[in-house]
Amino acid sequence: MPGTSELIRARRRQSLRRNLTAYAFLAPALAMFVLFLAWPVVMLFIQSFQTGGVMGPAKFVGLANWRQIFSDDLVRQTIFNTLFYAAMAIPAVFIIAMVLALCLNAIRIGHTPIKTILYFPTLQPILIAALMFTFVLHQDFGILNILMRAITGEPVNFLGNASLAMPTIAMVEVWKGAGFWTMLFLAGIQGLPRDLFHAAELDGAGPLRRFFELTLPLLKPTFFFSVVFATIVNLQVFDSVFVLTDGGPANATATTAWYIYRSLFSFNEPGYGATLSFILVLVVLALTIVQSFWFREK
Amino acid sequence: MKPNVTSISRRRLLQTGAMAASFAAMPGLAMRPLFAAEALSGSITMIKGPHSADEAKFEAMIINDFKSVAPEVDVAFTTYDWANMNAELTTGFASGNPSDVLYLVDLIYPAYAKQGALHDMTALVDSPDWAAERAHIPEFAWALAKQGGGTWGVPVLGAVYNIFINKDLLAKAGVLDSWNKSYGDMMEAAKKITGNGTYGFSARTRTGDFAFWDWLPYVHNAGADLLNDDWTACGLQGAEAATQFLIDMHQAGVTPPVGSMSTQEQFDLFKAGRIAICHGETPQIGELVANSPAFEWDVAYAPPGEKGQTVMGNFGILSIAEASPNKDAAWAFIKHWASGPQVGRFAEQVNLQVVRDDIVANMFANSPAMQKVQQDFVPRVKGIQPHPQILKMLQSIWPVAERAYRGELSGAATIEEMCGIIDGILKQ
Numbered sequence: 001m002p003g004t005s006e007l008i009r010a011r012r013r014q015s016l017r018r019n020l021t022a023y024a025f026l027a028p029a030l031a032m033f034v035l036f037l038a039w040p041v042v043m044l045f046i047q048s049f050q051t052g053g054v055m056g057p058a059k060f061v062g063l064a065n066w067r068q069i070f071s072d073d074l075v076r077q078t079i080f081n082t083l084f085y086a087a088m089a090i091p092a093v094f095i096i097a098m099v100l101a102l103c104l105n106a107i108r109i110g111h112t113p114i115k116t117i118l119y120f121p122t123l124q125p126i127l128i129a130a131l132m133f134t135f136v137l138h139q140d141f142g143i144l145n146i147l148m149r150a151i152t153g154e155p156v157n158f159l160g161n162a163s164l165a166m167p168t169i170a171m172v173e174v175w176k177g178a179g180f181w182t183m184l185f186l187a188g189i190q191g192l193p194r195d196l197f198h199a200a201e202l203d204g205a206g207p208l209r210r211f212f213e214l215t216l217p218l219l220k221p222t223f224f225f226s227v228v229f230a231t232i233v234n235l236q237v238f239d240s241v242f243v244l245t246d247g248g249p250a251n252a253t254a255t256t257a258w259y260i261y262r263s264l265f266s267f268n269e270p271g272y273g274a275t276l277s278f279i280l281v282l283v284v285l286a287l288t289i290v291q292s293f294w295f296r297e298k
Numbered sequence: 299m300k301p302n303v304t305s306i307s308r309r310r311l312l313q314t315g316a317m318a319a320s321f322a323a324m325p326g327l328a329m330r331p332l333f334a335a336e337a338l339s340g341s342i343t344m345i346k347g348p349h350s351a352d353e354a355k356f357e358a359m360i361i362n363d364f365k366s367v368a369p370e371v372d373v374a375f376t377t378y379d380w381a382n383m384n385a386e387l388t389t390g391f392a393s394g395n396p397s398d399v400l401y402l403v404d405l406i407y408p409a410y411a412k413q414g415a416l417h418d419m420t421a422l423v424d425s426p427d428w429a430a431e432r433a434h435i436p437e438f439a440w441a442l443a444k445q446g447g448g449t450w451g452v453p454v455l456g457a458v459y460n461i462f463i464n465k466d467l468l469a470k471a472g473v474l475d476s477w478n479k480s481y482g483d484m485m486e487a488a489k490k491i492t493g494n495g496t497y498g499f500s501a502r503t504r505t506g507d508f509a510f511w512d513w514l515p516y517v518h519n520a521g522a523d524l525l526n527d528d529w530t531a532c533g534l535q536g537a538e539a540a541t542q543f544l545i546d547m548h549q550a551g552v553t554p555p556v557g558s559m560s561t562q563e564q565f566d567l568f569k570a571g572r573i574a575i576c577h578g579e580t581p582q583i584g585e586l587v588a589n590s591p592a593f594e595w596d597v598a599y600a601p602p603g604e605k606g607q608t609v610m611g612n613f614g615i616l617s618i619a620e621a622s623p624n625k626d627a628a629w630a631f632i633k634h635w636a637s638g639p640q641v642g643r644f645a646e647q648v649n650l651q652v653v654r655d656d657i658v659a660n661m662f663a664n665s666p667a668m669q670k671v672q673q674d675f676v677p678r679v680k681g682i683q684p685h686p687q688i689l690k691m692l693q694s695i696w697p698v699a700e701r702a703y704r705g706e707l708s709g710a711a712t713i714e715e716m717c718g719i720i721d722g723i724l725k726q
Binding site: 052054055056068074138139140157159160161162245246247248249250251262264265266267268 | 382384385388391392409410413414415503504505506554555556557558559563567687689690693694697698700701704726
């Protein structure tokens, strides 16, 4: 029989081998994470104390970019606009997607074509979506405005009105995103244990009670992923703003990501853009941490 | 300069060929080399925003002709997208291997010049062997290519921001001869015409449409400009009344609702006969010539202000990248591109203005409107001040004007707020 110390050594060797194997499998993903996520964030932080660096050598400017950000009214407005947009788009798309997912779950025959149709907007490039919505929203000939004129006698200036422009962009994004979230929620609902629902039904629980006391609590992991993912994506809203309004009217749809792009590429201010980007990273990180605590406590 | 991307018809191509032939026949402007460049060799690249869907074809003509000048130099042409020109050009410069020859508009080149991305061409354009050619480009155009003590390119093309008028609508309202005598007359004309889905007046209102081009002539006519004479502070003081006039126009209900239409949509409405006085730009003349609307139209400029009657225009220059390894060949190609026959033919092909004064008399023989713009409007042009942060200033102040056009600010408050933004940018 081998001695105790030999046994311990063998166990240690085995443990080391197991750990090394695990790290070897982790290494490619970890390398990608460091290369494409951690390192750029570190670089952003460094660049936030610099000016230039794209077409010539970078110059250290201390806290100048940070001071400028705190005195820039447009930064405050873009943060407000971004949060306002996210506060509209995320709940709206979740409610619509959940209703659609429940309806689809109830349909036993012929749901595949409906799913395809629902998912279709998600596949549209934003340029196509923007063009389509021109024909829907246009003041003169847009379908929605023809309806508005028939009902109220007056067309609505959807993208040119400072109060309506951001809700309109949120509407376009909800239209584009609803299909994706519907499929995600549907997959979650279909993965729930059926016997629990049968038991609740036998106990006399109605559809609403089953939804609020079974479906929603059981979908918590799906919701956690969805809320975090949707927050991250929506706080970076850029393409629809860039295509539909370019931040206008009067900066009413200027979002943080749009301002980062403008600082970097229109104004050639990489240091300022990097500072804004770093702030956006911090905001997203903070919200993700808050959400994870909130879901854990619940 | 906004692009005008249109296809070319066979008829237009034949016209273009005829025009090229007429240029070749002009005394002193025949398609012959203006300089000796046979000794040059190697390859260079040129990048430019497209002024036509046939841009590559038109550039190929210039490049082919260059072969007779510098047979050992190969020129590869590529384009950038106007909407993303800054992003694409910045990426090119950042790569360390940008195009050797760059077509840059006056709005963006100063920022690149300041960052050392462009070659200072002062010695090249001032060289005695090019003096005769240099003299054909007027000083106002050279002024736009100079900044920070250097000359950063050769001015070649310009786009004028004119007004399109529907003469039938103006005549019907009895204001055809009076509408642009004064701002008051323009307001009165617009009010008389507006109704039943027809608007009296339209100007760009959105930042994304570069709406400041339509506001600036009114500012210049008031004797003001974005910056003061030595570019150390805001120079908009004096433009309060002119800005108030444009606010009043938008508040009087004689324009499409503020922000409701893009510049193209406004022009489409003009083509449909539903706008009488429509701010636009000269490349759009091609659209009106190709598809004649069902009314008589003409080009015009804004009424006189207190200090003058100017026309807004912006210009494109041909620059050399500082990183170019073949600057001699790049300079030879720029001289060729900017020569009368080449730039004249190209300008006619894409409906743009030239800055050379020796070829204008023979240009646009088949387009009275373009001829009018070239001969009457261009001399009135007052362009932008090529400050390195001019684009940032214009894009940052325009949201204030958008609010003003909506009736949220007076002309005086608008100018005060704009000056606060401009002075803030200058201090950065």
